[in-house]
Amino acid sequence: AQRVTQPEKLLSVFKGAPVELKCNYSYSGSPELFWYVQYSRQRLQLLLRHISRESIKGFTADLNKGETSFHLKKPFAQEEDSAMYYCALSGPGGYQKVTFGIGTKLQVIP
Amino acid sequence: KAGVTQTPRYLIKTRGQQVTLSCSPISGHRSVSWYQQTPGQGLQFLFEYFSETQRNKGNFPGRFSGRQFSNSRSEMNVSTLELGDSALYLCASSPGQGIIGNTIYFGEGSWLTVV
Numbered sequence: 759a760q761r762v763t764q765p766e767k768l769l770s771v772f773k774g775a776p777v778e779l780k781c782n783y784s785y786s787g788s789p790e791l792f793w794y795v796q797y798s799r800q801r802l803q804l805l806l807r808h809i810s811r812e813s814i815k816g817f818t819a820d821l822n823k824g825e826t827s828f829h830l831k832k833p834f835a836q837e838e839d840s841a842m843y844y845c846a847l848s849g850p851g852g853y854q855k856v857t858f859g860i861g862t863k864l865q866v867i868p
Numbered sequence: 869k870a871g872v873t874q875t876p877r878y879l880i881k882t883r884g885q886q887v888t889l890s891c892s893p894i895s896g897h898r899s900v901s902w903y904q905q906t907p908g909q910g911l912q913f914l915f916e917y918f919s920e921t922q923r924n925k926g927n928f929p930g931r932f933s934g935r936q937f938s939n940s941r942s943e944m945n946v947s948t949l950e951l952g953d954s955a956l957y958l959c960a961s962s963p964g965q966g967i968i969g970n971t972i973y974f975g976e977g978s979w980l981t982v983v
Contacts, residue, residue, distance in 0.1 A: 802974040844911060855924035856972055860910035
């Protein structure tokens with residue numbers, strides 16, 4: 759069974775401080791990992807996916823297969839980063855069920 | 869490209885009634901999935917359709933059903949509504965195949981309140 763764990767429901771950091779949102783997963787095989795973000799009063803949207811190895815809005819995430827983790831990081835938090843962040847996982851290829859974590863609320867304190 | 873469109877956006881139903889929610893995916897996307905979002909449970913997967921066939925199903929009772937039409941539009945139905953069905957129901961679409969086949973794009977959701 760595939761499972762995504764986000765251990766922190768709420769993470770508060772000061773503006774300018776580093777951010778790390780934790781995500782651990784359980785999957786037998788090679789998963790695809792994603793981070794989704796939901797800003798206040800906006801729809802849930804893709805932030806980044808591991809296959810693209812991209813940096814979006816200063817956020818990066820590295821897939822660590824040994825630790826089965828896909829933590830989201832940003833060196834300097836901005837107030838506009840305050841949002842709900844969801845880690846998600848699917849199997850490789852198409853037609854796959856996508857499983858989400860329960861989400862972490864990031865609160866950036868001015 | 870227009871995004872994922874869901875209707876209705878808000879609705880109130882009485883316990884025991886049934887409800888149908890509609891979703892129009894992004895043009896060209898052949899996969900449509902549905903999620904239930906609640907404060908306590910987060911995002912829970914309901915089911916996923918591709919080319920009118922249900923490919924995956926989550927752990928929800930049989931009162932929750934869905935279908936997909938030949939134009940990829942989808943509907944989900946909940947029968948015999950219970951108070952606990954009150955939630956935001958999210959529809960999402962994805963290409964369904966290829967290297968980004970599993971990248972899903974969400975609609976704004978349908979807020980269902982059961983009283």
